[in-house]
Amino acid sequence: MSPLNRLLRRPEAVAGAFILAVLFAMALSASLLFPSDPQAIAGPALLPSFQDWSLPLGTDRLGRDVLAELFHGARTSLAVGLAAATAALFIGAVVGTLAGFAGGLVDEVLMRITDAFQTVPSFLLALAFVSVVGPSLGIVVAAIALGAWTGPARVARAEVLSIRERDYVAGARVIGMHPMAIAFREVLPNALPPVLALSSVIVAAAILTEAALSFLGLGDPNRVTWGGMIAEGRTVLRTAPFLSIVPGIALVLTVLGIYLAGEGVVETTAVRRSLS
């Protein structure tokens, strides 16, 4: 049975994959379905949902198309989440591999730095970083990655500590391979599976952090974000609660979808490994 088939036999994984598929479809089709600037005024302000079929979800306080904002927001959330998680996994894998493989003082120093980053709540770290450097998409990605790489670094280090005692690492030294080449060509790729198993949790957390930053007005001002939409809607929460509820639900579903799909993948690969 192929891994895909096995994945599809888990209902929660199927639900997660379905949510993710919808999300990706929204993100990819955003500029096709809503080619005009989602931040431009599209109609009268605070138009309720399901009244005007050219604006199915109505408009916000400034007359912007909520559905268009939702689609473009999906794009921001996914882009930031994936970019920040990729950066965090990359930094974590490199730091963890160096620490575990080099040992001694290098390990000591790198792990103290990791400790320091881990002690500061990652959201505070991101908040401080964006406040100091200024909000733009790249900075937000960097700020989120800054608080998320420590988990992958620890997992990578633990894995490397066991791999470096294997015969094939000794074999690589015997043929005269450079220690850096051994660390990154021989050891790192074999240490990756447990590190990658963290990715769904990290992507989901990154999307939530991005939303929280935007909610506080620290997102990229030139992009529509779900967090920003929730913050916008808050001012008219009594009269038009829909404006906060819609992006809020989108956020919850997204995080849930990523988590379910990620768990499904990890479970099926774990099952496969224990079978083989």
Add this chain to the structure above:
Amino acid sequence: MTLLAVSDLTKRYRRGGKTIAAVDGVSFAVEPGETLALAGPSGSGKSTIARLVLRLIEPDAGNIQFEGDDFLTLNGAALRARRAHLQMVFQDPLAAFNPRATVARVLDDPLRIHAIASRAERPARIAALLERVGLTADLAPRAIHEISGGQRQRVAIARAIATNPSLIVLDEAVSALDVSVRGQILELLLDLQARERIAYLFISHDLGVVRAIAHRVVLLDAGRIAESGDARAVIDAPQSAIGKALVAAAPRLNRSSRQVP
């Protein structure tokens, strides 16, 4: 000139508060083109000596001269370059290779690292190496885990000879193989030695194998040399207690010692 001269080699490990000497003042020499066997019971320090000689671990005391140079003072790039002449074959050929590697990559690495052949020449070199150890070139694209144990140990030998070494350390290199394959690999080793004058430091607990392949033997017991000398002389008439015990514990040897060539 002596190829490898080891003197007073000592390695201690701390275990549970007290220090034990895994290798305790061991001295021996290997001449070019000769096979010196290290034999001894489990835990006698054979593998530790192999790892010390290969500079995979550092000794607490002692000297290692290799090709006339003080091998223990070599470091960094100079050590890596010299490693071309000093190779190793491990006991478990599956553990000795990166699980993601292909046969071609395993053989490509030493050729590339020691600049033995240009990128364009390397596929032909790899094919030639495979043929030299009795394999065919069509094995090159296969993954390491897709070939048999005997084939894998041949690939390990091909990798070891890729850099034209003067000494190969073989730590129980045939112990994990079944008997028929073991004989073929031993023949391959003898053939390579005859053609290229490679010296072997051959580690084994199987005195039958030692008697068949080694010129001289060093018997170890608890990190010290118990007895050493001409392999057949020592095995046919051991003087030390541990030598007698090892010979007595080798049933195949007892029954057929007079027929072994």
